Amino acid sequence: MHGEVFQPNKDFAKNARVKSMDEYRALVAEADADYEGFWAKRADEKIAWIAPYTKVLDESSAPFYKWFVDGKLNVSNQCIDRHLADKGDKTAILFEGDRGDVEKITYNELSQRVNKFANLLKNRFGVTKGDRVVLYLPMIPEAAYAMLACARIGAIHSIVFGGFSSEALRDRIEDASAKLVITADGAYRKGKPYLLKPAVDKALENDIACVEAVLVIQRNKEDVTWKEGRDYSYNELIKDESDVCDFEVMDSEDPLFLLYTSGSTGKPKGVQHSTAGYILWAQMTMEWVFDVQGDDVFWCTADIGWITGHTYIVYGPLAAGTTTLMFEGVPTYPDAGRAWKMVQDHKVTQFYTAPTAIRVLHKMGENEPEKYDLSSLKVLGTVGEPIDPPAWMWYHQVVGNGKCPIVDTWWQTETGGHMISPLPGATPIKPACATFALPGIIAEVIESDGTPKKIGETGLLCITKPWPSMIRNIWGDSERFKKAYFGDAKKDGKPVYFSGDGAVIDKDGYITITGRVDDVINVSGHRMGTAEIEAAVKEDEHVAEVAVVGRPHDIKGESIFIYIVMKEGKVNDDIKSHINQVLSSEIGNIAKADDIVAVPGLPKTRSGKIMRRILRSIAKGEEITQDISTLEDPDVVSKIKEAVKNS
Ligand code: WT7
Secondary structure, three states: OOOOOOOHHHHHHHHOOOOHHHHHHHHHHHHHHOOHHHHHHHHHOOOOOOEOEEEEEEEOOOEEEEEEEEEEHHHHHHHHHHHHHHHHEEEEEEEOOOOEEEEEEEEEHHHHHHHHHHHHHHHHHHOOOOOOEEEEOOOOOHHHHHHHHHHOOOEEEEEEOOOEOOOHHHHHHHHHHEEEEEEEOEEEEEEEEEHHHHHHHOOOOOOOOEEEEEEEEEEOOOOOOOOOOOEEEHHHHHHHHOOOOOOOOOOOOOOEEEEEOOOOOOOOOOEEEEEEHHHHHHHHHHHHHOOOOOOOOOEEOOOOOHHHHHHHHHHHHOOOOOOEEEEEEEEEEEOOOOHHOOOOOOOOOOEEEOOOHHHHHHHHOHEEEEEEEOOOOOEEEEEEOOOOOOHHHHHHHHHOOOOOEEEEEEOOOOHHOOOOOOOOOOEEEOOOOOEEEEEOEEEEEEOOOOEEOOOOEEEEEEEEEOOOOOOOOOOOOOOHHHHHHHOEEOOOEEEEEEEEEHHHHHHHOOEEEEEEEOOOOOOOOOOHHHHHHHHHHOOOOOOOEEEEEEEEEEOOEEEEEEEEEEOOOOOOHHHHHHHHHHHHOOOHHHHHOOEEOOOOOOOOOOOOOHHHHHHHHHHHHOOOOOOOOOOOOOOHHHHHHHHHHHH
């Protein structure tokens, strides 16, 4: 298999939007020759402008770039209204609940429900343009209605993944000073009801001044506590609202949403996305990378709490006028065939998931896909972490029956949409390789001074020209924005966007992502900052010092490995479980550690910097190759190794 290249499927390529590498190269050349012209052409073609823009790209206050300056539009119009004339009866959202309940929501119905929701936000809660609304919701259609309702009235939504704890939720509500929180009583997972509302109650325990109300959607009818005057029932109130609501005229650069994500330092940061640039690229990548057409049924298994859910469950598919499948449950319940049964039942044409899920499904049911009719599938996608060749091969051979191209899409919360990915009808694919930057995206692998890395050498993966769907700012912290993204690499003396990832380019120009080079770890596709985890562990009174690293894990990609220096005594199971409790309450269950090891000290330089690289090597069981003589106490390394061995 090594070195094998998979050519595009000829039948697929015939009808694809980009049919060959020649066509791909022509698009790249077009962007090369006239960058702004390239983007203007797409913006004119794709966006339902209410008023035209006057300038394509304004670089005068770089890195605070502005796209499609002065243009007016509304994202809910782009995703709903403009489709109604010819697609009103087409299914917009195809929902399947955990227990197998199915609901089809047409574009007409979506329009009515979003308008009612928008009216409710406006009339009942006084939400207006620019207000922040936090969504803490399960995977139910109302989550999409809520997002689009915010977009319709110009409110900025900030979705907090339902797996985050009340602590994490509170931080995000406060940072954004949200006026309203929208949640649900709970939902269903693995056949059982679970609750969300109690976490909201806890987050708001010591009243947060900004929050005026909590809107509660009923999903599982479980008993939840109710605070009169603060909590309101969506199901009751929505009945009275009209299904006509004019959309707010928004500027290209008005923020569409915030989404908090982890960085290598400090607290999670509120990534701020724009209106025009974001929706343009969400729609274009649906068309180019997934090549959705006609009656395709697109299924992205992410949660709406992550950027993948924003761009590829809600905004991208609906802007492209396609049918998006939304699933409440998990692909392994009631058994390892659930996902494949859903593909069969709904005739899914594009299936987009994370390597972690592929590894789990592979492990649980190597031949399971063969029991189902998966012949509707045209394109398979992966995202979130590097995929390993065995998982890739299984996905290709067994799930895709050898005929579906796999688009290994590299991108980030900050990039808004795909950056590096094969095009399914054009790109000869090398397994587990993100291949080439999309047309209009200038990705380079460089050193921090801009020197290009040689073939086969790992360097910093940078996007060296601004692009429409890029992050606009970190909410409330412009300095951090500049430092975090434009502080590490320069080209021709000008700061460029550095992703935090390393990558390598091969002799054929293919880009392979090697993973984060900063202190961010990726557990099952969930991004976490080691600094954030360390801050939480320090809450434990027994802990004097802590260092967190990622360790390669068969299924999760990486797992959390914690080194602690105890104030006194030894680590016992009580302390371990206490630390995991602290992590789950400060961050969420996704932050639980697989390994917690007590060590006599941490490897530090004389200036006090922890050498995480050494700790990563030890966690992996690797020989230490780096020079340890510069450490304050070089002997500590062998002691740490010993402690890990005995743990
Ligand atoms: C980080 C971004 C993009 C949506 C999901 C995650 C890693 C993402 C790939 C890929 C290798 C990947 C990177 C990136 N990543 N896609 N195809 N191959 N690594 O979004 O939480 O913002 O995380 O995920 O390390 O920086 P996110």
